[in-house]
Amino acid sequence: MNKNNLAVTPPMGWNSYDYYDTTVNEEQIKANANYMATHLKEHGWEYIIVDIQWYAYNVGTQRSTYQYIPFEKIELDEYSRLLPCPDRFPSSINGQGFKPLADYIHSLGLKFGIHIMRGIPRIAAHNHMKIYGTSKTANEIADPSSICFWNPDMYGLDVQKEGTKEYYDSIFNLYAQWGVDFIKCDDICRLDMKSSEKEIELLHQAIQNCGRPMVLSLSPGPALIEKAWHYEKYANMWRITDDFWDSWPLLLNMFKQCELWQNHVSEGCYPDCDMLPLGYIGKGFGEERLTRFTKEEQITMMTLWCIFRSPLMIGAELTKLDPWTLRLLTNQKVLRLLTHSFGAKQINRDEQQTVWFSKDTQDKAYYLAVFNLSEDELSITVTPEDIGLQNFSRYVFEELWSETSIQDIGQVLETKVIPHGTKLFKIK
Secondary structure, eight states: OOSTTOOSSOOEEEESHHHHTTOOOHHHHHHHHHHIIIIIGGGTOOEEEEOSOTTBSSTTTTTTTOSSOTTOOBOBOTTSOBOOOTTTOGGGTTTTTTHHHHHHHHHTTOEEEEEEESSEEHHHHHTTOEETTEEEEHHHHEEEEEEOSSOOSEEEEOTTSTTHHHHHHHHHHHHHHHTOOEEEEESOTTOOSTTHHHHHHHHHHHHHHHSSOOEEEEOSSOOOGGGHHHHHHHOSEEESSSSOOSOHHHHHHHHHHHHHHGGGOBTTBEEEOOOBOOSEEOGGGTOOEEOSSOHHHHHHHHHHHHHHTOOEEEOSOGGGOOHHHHHHHTOHHHHHHHHHEEEEEEEEEOSSEEEEEEEESSSSOEEEEEEEOSSSOEEEEEOHHHHTOSOSTTOOEEETTTTEEEOOOOSOEEEEEOTTOEEEEEEO
């Protein structure tokens, strides 16, 4: 079910979290947006997302002790609505919020998004602050028992109380005035709290009511497969994993998650494999580093995300991308799987290897991805029967990463794949 006729294909963009953690500022957002407009936009990349705690002061100053400083000063208006911290986002002064930054992003031909937490600021509840559109105050709708266990900023809402709908409507009306195109809501996807399902519905309704289409992305995962219908009805993206980092065991686990969710990918509805920890990441966490993934593992990650048709969000500092990583992110024949393929299925998997298959929506063509999950080089074989074809003899197999082709295969495709590596074929 497509919401707002948005996300006809999986969203592609950049998110500030993997590199900056809580510390990103306006200048850095603009620098990454400028890079995307120059080098990535023509390949389909378009979203610039400001991640967590854009409203907070003194972020990163106690990083050895706290990721999120408890009860630190935050910026908000008289109606309990969070505002950008003017120390980090100077164009937000005088009540302008994110509108000047969103206008800048839009001027580049890109789209603008922000991260929010489920619920209402605790400080607003403690101070009995007003809520726009109702006589109720923040303390009357906050549920003090509904607390995110890793971030101290918010209370969840008592969804039975009058005023909760008005609160969510009020913040989305503000975001619509700013020109927000994408909302990543956190502390909600796993349904850790009893109010989470209803709060997702309130988010969806608030977007419908605000008059501006916005992609709704839910975090963190893993999402609950038994609630697939709910995510599909009310959101555009939902995380199927907890935070994903540059670790081979985490990547290995994603094959299981993608198998679990493969039947729930549709227009406007995308199980989300999380960000791509490529290039330089980790500066805001106190450890700027080049991704720990090998080049083979990076190709494997990109291949799985693309054939599965996950949203793609780059975690790297874009201005530091090297030529190899830029080529990885701009391989148009691979990215075509996001926009022009369907029906991706895992056709086998064991501890050593896995194989995925999908079809092109326009060309009379197919896609075949073979993954080596082991520590040794493997010879992986695929037969026509494995993927529902009568024979291979009439097809050309184009490997999309190496840009080489194989033909006159006969009855069995047998291909050698390096450890943790992948081959992705377009069969036509």
